[in-house]
Amino acid sequence: DLDIVGISAVVSTAYKFTKKLASIIKNAKPDTITIVGGCLSASAKILHQKCSIDYCVFGDGEKIICNLVKLIINNELIEDNLVKCKGISFYNANNEFIFTGYDSPPSADEISSPDYNILENIGCLDHYITPEPSFLKAFGIDYDKNDKKGATVTVAKGCVARCTFCHRFEKGYRVRSVSDTLDHIHDLKNKYNVGWLTIADENFGSNKTLTKELVESLGKTGIKWRAGGVRAYTVDLETLKFWKKNGCMMVIYGIESGSPTMLKVMEKKVTLEQNINAIKWTYEAGLPTVIQLVIGMPGETDKTIQETIDFLKKTWPYYSDCFRDKITPIISSNYAQSLPGTPLYEYARENNFIPSDIDGEEEYLLKISDTDA
Secondary structure (H helix, E strand, O other): OOOEEEEEOOOHHHHHHHHHHHHHHHHHOOOOEEEEEOHHHHHHHHHHHHHOOOEEEOOOOHHHHHHHHHHHHOOOOOHHHHOOOOOEEEEOOOOOEEEOOOOOOOOHHHOOOOOHHHHHHOOOHHHOOEOOOOHHHHOOOOOOOOOOEEEEEOOEEEOOOOOOOOOOOOOOEEEOOHHHHHHHHHHHHHHHOEEEEEEOOOOOOOOHHHHHHHHHHHHHHOOEEEEEEEOHHHOOHHHHHHHHHOOEEEEEEOOEOOOHHHHHHOOOOOOHHHHHHHHHHHHHOOOOOOEEEEEOOOOOOHHHHHHHHHHHHHOHHHOOHHHOOOOHHHEEEEEOOOOOOOHHHHHHHHOOOOOOOHHHHHHHHHHHOOOOO
């Protein structure tokens, strides 16, 4: 019997499930207020009209959702108040779509750690604290089975770039203080026996000063960790050796393509040589990685695909040793998907690959829902 339900839809391929979930909620209790946040909010008009979503939140929603909930619980949901609540959308009494404009995202000092006591209280902690990180066996990482558990932490928010296939509400890159991050990690270690971490940043290492301080501190904790998102041009061999010395077990980059032409189309702001060096240095530092590719962007041709094949051949000596006798896990090949809010989506609409009317757009969102790229 909930009065407010927040639905986090990180990517637009969650549209079908979001619509189903909203329908279940409204059928069970029609006066429940439903709020959608995450990148799917780029399709706010569709969510309001087709899914009976009451409000959408745009960008980092920590402060925005608090402001909105205060209006709800104080019975102050009149339009004059709502338009002053930055970062939301809704339909007013005249059935007009209202977007209140963007709010400022939380600063580095305002980024807080999740309260795992809440997860314990509702009985879903096991979804967030795992008995054994799944990536260990897949990447042939030798480890001591000491019953340590795995968790995911976020050191920073935002990105230093905006790739043309990637959704990005907020500008800027904000790194939490090392002390705040370490307090959270020590809490995970002492309360939940966490010994493995996945650092879920998209740009881990971009702030070299804070990264060095954090990595050195991680080494002292004895915790093992992997960096799930590193920009290739921010690393060198010495840095990667330093990470390995202090508990790093794996590094992942957004390589995306072996074609200089396609890297420019994607606005990756990285060169082919920098990608090659990052893969080479990672291998020399004794760390596994996997090459992630996005293929099929506008401008992709047989020539650019061949350039990517040639790139894969050139970097073959630097693939993780555990992949030598395997084919499938060596690279992660993904087809480009046009997601609302991205330059790629606007390109697709302008060229009539995606209908511009609301029914046609919803049909497209339903089509790509749960589609494995």
